[in-house]
Amino acid sequence: MNKLAVLAAMSVAFFLCAAPALAADEAAGGAAAAGSALIYLGTAFGCGMIIIGAAYGISKIGSSAVESMARQPEVAGNINTAMIVAAALIEGATFFGLIVCLLTLFLGE
Numbered sequence: 001m002n003k004l005a006v007l008a009a010m011s012v013a014f015f016l017c018a019a020p021a022l023a024a025d026e027a028a029g030g031a032a033a034a035g036s037a038l039i040y041l042g043t044a045f046g047c048g049m050i051i052i053g054a055a056y057g058i059s060k061i062g063s064s065a066v067e068s069m070a071r072q073p074e075v076a077g078n079i080n081t082a083m084i085v086a087a088a089l090i091e092g093a094t095f096f097g098l099i100v101c102l103l104t105l106f107l108g109e
Contacts, residue, residue, distance in 0.1 A: 039105065040105070043101050043102070043104065043105040046097075046101045047098055047101050047102070050094055050097040050098055050101065051094070051098075053094075054090050054091065054093075054094035057090045058087050058090055058091075061083055061086050061087055061090070062083065062087075065080065065082075065083040
């Protein structure tokens with residue numbers, strides 16, 4: 001099976017586990033504590049997925065840039081600049097995703 005399909009299935013499973021936790025009633029007693037644990041687990045999983053995705057994207061950019069520099073050394077400066085800009089954009093999206101995950105964790109309760 002494709003890695004992306006497995007990753008998507010795992011993230012859907014975690015979100016389905018977290019949905020009842022968010023809908024738990026305070027009067028349910030023990031359900032609130034179990035829901036809180038699932039929220040922490042979902043946040044940790046979300047942060048991990050964001051970091052893994054960013055690392056994969058930056059590594060693909062780096063490997064493609066080095067390969068293209070090896071094929072055409074005369075444009076290495078332009079390729080290097082484009083690589084740095086693309087990596088910075090990925091880092092910005094990663095930080096935004098992490099901030100959203102952490103705000104959901106701390107402000108969602």
